[in-house]
Amino acid sequence: MSERKFKVVIVGAGMAGLFMAEKLKRAGIDFAVYEKSHEVGGTWRDNTYPGLYVDVLSRQYEFPFRRNYDWSRKYAPGAEIQAYIKRVADERGLRRFIRFKQEIVSARFAGDRWHLATRKGETVMADVFVAATGFLHQPLYPEIPGRDSFTGASFHSAGWDHTVPYKGRRWGVIGGGASGIQITEALAWEDCDVTQFIRRAQWVHIRDNPQATLWERLLLRLPLMCRRRQRQLWKMIITGDQWRIKPGPARAAMEREYRGYLEAIHDPELRRKLTPDYHLGCTRIPKSDRNYYEAVQKPNVHLEFGRIARIVSDGVEMADGIKHRLDVLVYATGFDPHAYMRPMRVTGLNGVTLDELWKKRVFSYGGVALPGFPNLFMLYGPFSPVNNVPVPIGLDHEIGYIMRLIERVRREHVTIAPTAAATERFVARLDDAFPDTVFVGCRNWYSDQTGTPILWPLRQDAHEAFFANVAWGDLEVNPVPVHGGDRKIEPA
Numbered sequence: 116m117s118e119r120k121f122k123v124v125i126v127g128a129g130m131a132g133l134f135m136a137e138k139l140k141r142a143g144i145d146f147a148v149y150e151k152s153h154e155v156g157g158t159w160r161d162n163t164y165p166g167l168y169v170d171v172l173s174r175q176y177e178f179p180f181r182r183n184y185d186w187s188r189k190y191a192p193g194a195e196i197q198a199y200i201k202r203v204a205d206e207r208g209l210r211r212f213i214r215f216k217q218e219i220v221s222a223r224f225a226g227d228r229w230h231l232a233t234r235k236g237e238t239v240m241a242d243v244f245v246a247a248t249g250f251l252h253q254p255l256y257p258e259i260p261g262r263d264s265f266t267g268a269s270f271h272s273a274g275w276d277h278t279v280p281y282k283g284r285r286w287g288v289i290g291g292g293a294s295g296i297q298i299t300e301a302l303a304w305e306d307c308d309v310t311q312f313i314r315r316a317q318w319v320h321i322r323d324n325p326q327a328t329l330w331e332r333l334l335l336r337l338p339l340m341c342r343r344r345q346r347q348l349w350k351m352i353i354t355g356d357q358w359r360i361k362p363g364p365a366r367a368a369m370e371r372e373y374r375g376y377l378e379a380i381h382d383p384e385l386r387r388k389l390t391p392d393y394h395l396g397c398t399r400i401p402k403s404d405r406n407y408y409e410a411v412q413k414p415n416v417h418l419e420f421g422r423i424a425r426i427v428s429d430g431v432e433m434a435d436g437i438k439h440r441l442d443v444l445v446y447a448t449g450f451d452p453h454a455y456m457r458p459m460r461v462t463g464l465n466g467v468t469l470d471e472l473w474k475k476r477v478f479s480y481g482g483v484a485l486p487g488f489p490n491l492f493m494l495y496g497p498f499s500p501v502n503n504v505p506v507p508i509g510l511d512h513e514i515g516y517i518m519r520l521i522e523r524v525r526r527e528h529v530t531i532a533p534t535a536a537a538t539e540r541f542v543a544r545l546d547d548a549f550p551d552t553v554f555v556g557c558r559n560w561y562s563d564q565t566g567t568p569i570l571w572p573l574r575q576d577a578h579e580a581f582f583a584n585v586a587w588g589d590l591e592v593n594p595v596p597v598h599g600g601d602r603k604i605e606p607a
């Protein structure tokens with residue numbers, strides 16, 4: 116490793132990959148980013164559906180190294196987030212490091228480094244491999260018979276077809292989660308005929324989303340005000356969200372607030388159907404910026420709670436025999452949240468693959484590393500705070516930590532991976548915390564095949580604290596080259 120130039124390869128040019136790229140660039144470390152698409156932005160590039168707004172405050176959804184004073188709203192529309200990410204890539208000169216339309220299909224640790232293979236057949240060597248491949252990236256489709264027989268336009272919410280006119284079409288939206296709610300609400304206010312197919316009611320946050328005033332934008336430009344505002348926001352996150360972590364009166368008060376939103380529904384039967392039968396927070400809470408509950412009471416909106424039996428050429432047939440004729444079918448059916456960097460085939464020491472490691476359950480050390488996979492660092496991997504810390508803030512914690520590990524790898528010519536014992540301790544610590552949280556007790560996309568939610572069940576400041584200092588005792592630091600020997604890494 117000492118003979119050649121040290122190199123980091125980042126896979127993915129979404130928010131995480133760009134954040135990492137900026138840090139490496141500033142540290143003067145050689146790196147390249149491989150991105151399978153033609154553009155940066157990941158989530159915000161792919162999801163362009165009507166009604167998409169960021170679910171945390173716009174001010175919380177910023178790279179800490181590039182504040183934005185020009186958000187148009189309290190919660191910015193998706194397109195504005197994407198424009199901001201593109202602007203950051205341009206301003207920071209990050210595009211020159213990115214190889215677009217280059218998908219990494221496999222990664223193998225051999226000798227002292229990672230060998231990454233692109234779909235085009237190129238092999239790329241890396242001393243450190245950073246997987247910034249996203250956690251909501253692989254679209255999921257429902258297993259409903261007849262999907263291919265539909266003759267109208269149909270697409271996933273992550274691949275909106277903007278050539279389809281809104282008006283004069285009968286729209287079907289399959290899915291009652293965050294995307295399904297935002298899409299139905301947007302189509303409803305466009306006066307489209309829209310039927311939303313809902314398997315299970317969700318708690319919906321009906322929120323105000325006012326435009327930012329010129330005065331607010333100007334105030335934020337004052338450095339002192341800006342710093343104070345950021346500190347306030349972080350405090351707000353830490354103190355305002357504890358109801359998710361520990362039971363107490365705050366949890367009951369939150370649920371009362373959400374029940375209150377449902378009062379906007381006049382028909383008691385519809386209100387009953389839209390009232391969840393599980394506690395608030397167990398699923399990710401969809402946000403409504405234009406009052407979903409008012410929208411669904413419009414005459415052009417129909418809600419269907421039954422089971423879809425099959426999709427046919429001109430619509431959807433329900434299990435009770437009712438048929439809905441449709442011209443457009445939108446799959447707002449979410450993503451495979453436990454794919455992480457897969458379908459890429461990732462092989463660590465002793466030929467152990469990621470699929471083998473995660474056979475019983477998906478896990479990690481800190482959300483960022485895996486035993487037996489030296490110098491592989493994930494951004495927002497398993498157990499990252501996908502629900503209770505705004506992603507850029509969580510990334511800031513993770514990337515600060517990873518940078519310290521990379522510095523040591525470079526300086527001392529070593530490989531670093533968490534020990535199996537430390538990983539087990541980490542997983543056990545989180546497992547112990549789950550029973551107190553709101554994340555258990557219902558079916559949700561966080562949970563794995565064992566029913567354990569794969570997210571951060573502790574306070575938000577505990578996330579910051581975990582990454583503030585490197586617990587070197589948890590890590591196996593080996594001089595290169597690494598020989599796997601007969602050490603076998605067992606799945607947790």
Ligand SMILES: Cc1cc2nc3c(=O)[nH]c(=O)nc-3n(C[C@H](O)[C@H](O)[C@H](O)COP(=O)(O)OP(=O)(O)OC[C@H]3O[C@@H](n4cnc5c(N)ncnc54)[C@H](O)[C@@H]3O)c2cc1C
Nearest residue numbers: 127129130131150151157158169170218219248249251506
């Ligand atoms: C509809 C939607 C709304 C969301 N809203 C919010 C929100 O309001 N607030 C919030 O905090 N979070 C939200 N999220 C979560 C969001 O995914 C994260 O906030 C953040 O954008 C994730 O960034 P990322 O870079 O980790 O992943 P992504 O944005 O998914 O980027 C991953 C990148 O990696 C590339 N890639 C993947 N595999 C490969 C490969 N093998 N080879 C090459 N390139 C590859 C992809 O093409 C993509 O560009 C939302 C997610 C979705 C889907």
